[in-house]
Amino acid sequence: TQLLEQSPQFLSIQEGENLTVYCNSSSVFSSLQWYRQEPGEGPVLLVTVVTGGEVKKLKRLTFQFGDARKDSSLHITAAQPGDTGLYLCAGVTGGYQKVTFGIGTKLQVIP
Amino acid sequence: SAVISQKPSRDICQRGTSLTIQCQVDSQVTMMFWYRQQPGQSLTLIATANQGSEATYESGFVIDKFPISRPNLTFSTLTVSNMSPEDSSIYLCSVVTGGGSYEQYFGPGTRLTVT
Known part of the structure; x- marks a missing residue:
């Protein structure tokens, strides 16, 4: 069974602070994907990283795929209240036949 | 991309009853899935809804409990049968559109509470 561990599971920070969320597996x-889910909505895909060591930036969000393609991180710079939500990582294997989701990191950004 | 709607958005049901959830996509898609999202647990795939044939169920999920229909390439239903409080969860429909990066699009979910 493939498992994706996300940490931390909960994070509450002040507006303007930086944060990093981790997604680890054996x-x-x-490829690895990051989603954001807001209450009452389904997850929305933010990014897909494919190559080991790959770094992708989406405005204030920076995503990195580990060199061995087993782990990933999401860094948010100068967090804003609009960043509040549940961040899910998902690992894709088997020629797109198997997707494994992490448990998620619930982020709250306080104004 | 794909726009997905689900009905109902939420429901409160009594144990022993069944609820059918509908998923409608704004374009034809080959791959359509049903997930369950329970508090404190990761998003779990229930089954792949196949057009014109029986759904493919993941380990731990069976057709008698979660019958699925997929009459065409834009629509699917998931029924939660003989419900118990343990079935209380958010149920999500998702699709994968064409292309090589396996991008999934999710519906808004159906929040089910079983009393």
Whole structure:
């Protein structure tokens, strides 16, 4: 069974602070995805990283895929209240036949 | 991309009854999935809804409990049968559109509470 561990599970910070969320596994993934989910909504895909060591930036969000394609991180710079939500990582394997989700990191950014 | 709607958005049901959840997509898609999201647990795949054939269920999920229909490429239903409080959860429909990066799009979910 492939498991994706996310840490921390809960994070409450002040507006303007930086934060990093981690997604770790003992398994190798073809690609890794990050989603954000707001209450009452389904998860929304933020980014897909495919190559080991790859770094992608989406405005104030920086995503990195580990060199061995087993882990990933999401860094948010100068967090804003609009960043509040549940951040999910998902590992893709088997030629897109298997997607494993982490438990999520619940982020609250306080104005 | 794909726009997905689900009905109902939420429901409160009594144990022993069944609820059918509908998922409608704004375009034809080959791959459609049903997930369960329970508090404190990761998003769990229930089954892949196959058009014109039986759904493919993941370990721990069976057709008698979660019958699925997929009459065409834009619509699917998931029924939660003989419900118990343990079935209280958010149920999500998702699709994968074409392309090589396996991008999933999710519906808004159906929040089910079983009393």
